[in-house]
Amino acid sequence: MIEYREGNDLDLDAVIDVYRASTLGERRPIEDRHRMAAMLANANLVVTAWDGALLAGIARALTDASWVTYLSDLAVRQSHQRRGIGKELIRRIQQAAGPQAALLLLAAPAAESYYPHLGFTHHPQAWMLRRPPPPLPSNRPPEAPVRRRRRPPARGRPPTWSRGARPSRRCSTSSGSTR
Numbered sequence: 319m320i321e322y323r324e325g326n327d328l329d330l331d332a333v334i335d336v337y338r339a340s341t342l343g344e345r346r347p348i349e350d351r352h353r354m355a356a357m358l359a360n361a362n363l364v365v366t367a368w369d370g371a372l373l374a375g376i377a378r379a380l381t382d383a384s385w386v387t388y389l390s391d392l393a394v395r396q397s398h399q400r401r402g403i404g405k406e407l408i409r410r411i412q413q414a415a416g417p418q419a420a421l422l423l424l425a426a427p428a429a430e431s432y433y434p435h436l437g438f439t440h441h442p443q444a445w446m447l448r449r450p451p452p453p454l455p456s457n458r459p460p461e462a463p464v465r466r467r468r469r470p471p472a473r474g475r476p477p478t479w480s481r482g483a484r485p486s487r488r489c490s491t492s493s494g495s496t497r
């Protein structure tokens with residue numbers, strides 16, 4: 319029998335596991351534990367489905383409990399799908415948010431035909447500002463490996479600086495002057 323609970327005091331590994339086991343993990347940052355932890359901690363309405371000690375499904379939402387609820391994630395383990403768990407998670411989210419709150423979501427491609435099935439209607443005036451792409455590790459192209467032959471310093475020549483140790487003329491900050 320499936321048992322339902324409300325609350326976000328959950329084991330992060332179990333949550334990540336259900337994202338992975340449902341396939342939703344392919345579209346969520348499950349490799350970034352800090353981000354997943356923040357997603358869980360800052361959601362103010364989370365309902366989970368339990369098959370004994372196994373987390374079988376999760377609905378993660380943000381609600382003002384009056385006007386609108388955003389259902390940010392709905393995931394049911396593939397082994398537990400098509401048993402009415404997703405439908406019940408949504409029903410409980412709606413119930414907890416109260417009868418005045420509309421329920422909004424962004425459908426994953428695989429679930430596009432699921433939501434009409436549950437009475438959701440498509441909203442042609444929905445708009446979104448997409449999150450910016452993650453910053454690149456560096457703007458510079460990777461450096462080619464430098465191969466140098468070590469030569470003994472010739473007599474009378476000025477000393478050679480080792481790589482990285484040469485003081486920059488253009489942006490010396492030690493004196494605070496850039497002139």
Ligand SMILES: CC(C)(COP(=O)(O)OP(=O)(O)OC[C@H]1O[C@@H](n2cnc3c(N)ncnc32)[C@H](O)[C@@H]1OP(=O)(O)O)[C@@H](O)C(=O)NCCC(=O)NCCS
Nearest residue numbers: 340342393394399400401402403404405425426429431432
């Ligand atoms: C989408 C998902 C949450 C549905 O959960 P579920 O527990 O399998 O769904 P339910 O058993 O509650 O299904 C309810 C009804 O929808 C139907 N249904 C289930 N999945 C469907 C799908 N992908 N497309 C269309 N209808 C679907 C069921 O047959 C059932 O019909 P019925 O009420 O006539 O019997 C689940 O498949 C899942 O986790 N998918 C991967 C992650 C994902 O895409 N999440 C959505 C992110 S927006």
